Amino acid sequence: MSRTTRLSSSLLRAAAVTGVAALTLTACGSGSGSDSSSSGSGEVKVGLITKTDTNPFFVKMKEGAEKAAKENGAQLSTAAGKFDGDNAGQVTAIENMVAAGVKGILITPSDSKAIVPAIEKARAKGVLVIALDTPTEPESAVDALFATDNLKAGELIGEYAKAAMKGRTAKIAALDLAPGVSVGVQRHDGFLKGFGATEKDVACAQDTGGDQAKGQTAMENCLQKEPDINVVYTINEPAALGAYTALKAKGREKDVLIVSVDGGCTGTQAVKDGKIAATSQQYPLKMAAEGVKAVVSFAKDGKKASGYTDTGVTLISDKAQDGVDSKDTGYGLENCWG
Amino acid sequence: MTATTTPYSELKAPTAARRLLTAPTTGPLAALLLACAFFSFSTDQFLTGGNFSLIVQQVMVVGTLAIGQTLIILTAGIDLSCGAVMAFGSIVIAKMAAEGSLPPLLAIALGLVVCGGFGLLNGLLVQKIPLPPFIVTLGMLNVAFALTHIYSEEQTVTNLPGPLTALGETFPLGHTDITYGSLVTIALFLLLAYSLSNTGWGRHVYALGNSAEAARLNGIRTSRLTIGIYTVAGLLYGIAALLLISRTGVGDPQAGQTDNLDSITAVVLGGTSLFGGRGSVLGTFIGVLIVGVFRNGLQLMGVASIYQTLITGVLVILAVTVDQLSRKKAR
DSSP states (O other): OHHHHHHHHHHHHHHHHHHHHHHHHHHHHHHHHHHHHHHTTOOEEEEEEESOSSSHHHHHHHHHHHHHHHHTTEEEEEEEOSSTTOHHHHHHHHHHHHHTTOSEEEEOOSSTTTTHHHHHHHHHTTOEEEEESSOOSSGGGSSEEEEOOHHHHHHHHHHHHHHHHTTOOOOEEEEEOOTTOHHHHHHHHHHHHHHTOOGGGEEEEEEOTTOHHHHHHHHHHHHHHOTTOOEEEESSHHHHHHHHHHHHHTTOTTTSEEEEEEOOHHHHHHHHTTSSSEEEEOOHHHHHHHHHHHHHHHHHHOOOOOEEEEOOOEEEOSSOOTTOOOBOHHHHHHSTTO | OGGGGOOHHHHHSOOHHHHHHSTTSHHHHHHHHHHHHHHHHHOSSSSSHHHHHHHHHHHHHHHHHHHHHHHHHHTTOOOSOHHHHHHHHHHHHHHHHHTSSOOHHHHHHHHHHHHHHHHHHHHHHHHHSOOOHHHHHHHHHHHHHHHHHHHHTTOOBOOOOHHHHGGGOEEEETTEEEEHHHHHHHHHHHHHHHHHHHSHHHHHHHHHHHOHHHHHHTTOOHHHHHHHHHHHHHHHHHHHHHHHHHHHSSBOTTTTTTHHHHHHHHHHHTTOOTTSSOOOHHHHHHHHHHHHHHHHHHHHHTOOHHHHHHHHHHHHHHHHHHHHHHHHHHO
């Protein structure tokens, strides 16, 4: 009995030593890998780090990056936080990718401020860092930003809602994202700007985290608070669909105007089905594809991408309003998150 | 307060009314009533039948999870996997019925079996190996979470057939609309409350939670009992999955991510001791309602969401403090 224990423990020790040796070797290998990768296989290494790998938005982003990597002869590695807001996970991912010798990192920061030190370390080692979808704080912490203009996305649906109300008095509910998250704040402010309203005109505002069930609960409570709400601004289409469910339960789905931002395929379909009046469509696939191209061109001729690139936003609605440019859901479904 | 010691003999007897009046349910009930009184004065919209119906609808999913959580916590265990297991069950039901060719009722049955299976597996690992419940259910949380996302391919399942959402429909009661799902949740609470206080099984659950060894020496088949409790909890998560689908009208792979903690919050607020052997599902019902009433009431007052979280946190710490102090006194 004791012999087997001793035997197994010495075996364990041997295994551990081998393991450590192997790790050291691979660590050395990846350390020098940045040199060998540029001269060796010729494949440019690109890293993509998203907030999560479960959100359909980021799934699309990954698809775009994979396709662009294939077309440009780059090698893509991806990572994500465990959940929205998992900064530690993203920091680990940056460190691992730099260690793996990537030329550039595309990142959608979960926490705009907290990620900055890790990004600075990576850039100090000559890695090109591009923020996708969400800017860092300060924006200059990254080389470039490829993103939707969220203020404009909000403005478009604000203008649409104003036109669709045709002069009727508006009672607004705002189903927001979460406190202090810039994307949500910009869309919310943009909506009010486009609508020509102020914070005082919002009868009921509530955070939903962009979640359908929470959006439904928020709308139910808003209706309880202000039964005569007739315009609903939502941070994204899941929140909008939650609001629709709540309105439908009250038989109000026909006379309340719901507008949203995102333009995912499910959300665009909901516009087509008449559940949502209009949505501002954004293009994550394009963000990622252009990011990959920028890294490849940086690897080839050392030219760094810089500044902000607007990846565009389109108002999607089947009930066009005079004076507001929009495309129908046929276009929307063809381009949903394209 | 000293009546909270729960000697074995006393656990057999109490009527529902008496149990409500004795600690540890008294504190939570008082807190709930105070909160209701406060919100009734603060807003015009709070004290209406429609609003109360709404609060019950909003808490029915977490409430049903919390029944299972209560049973497990009564055995001095904990279940971190409940939200994830429910999410997986809801995706199984939704996908089988909407995209597979299964008739809705069969899809629902399959979802219940899957969730019950997770509970059974939790129970077996906790009892037979044995592993700490915290670890087993932490692992199972990740397993169920991953399976949900793999099986759903990250896609929300829409276009559900009618029977899946039937529990979300309403019937009028006076001037108020009640959902069938709310009734299911309330019925489950009453059923489990009765079983815990009026059956041998219930007495065994409390005895197991007070001291597993003493229970075993008294001839209680603790192994079978434990595995049974985890399985029943799993089945309850399956019912919660159905309630979730009926409430939102979709199968959402992102659902339930914080529901494990929310259910534990409800159990603790309801006065059930995290150390096992003491508490009740009626207390948990009150705990669930406290959270729902605060969320609803503060929103009606126009208070930002973050304060709901703040207040919930403070209440949880208060509840555990009361539990600890009363324990000390009892000793």
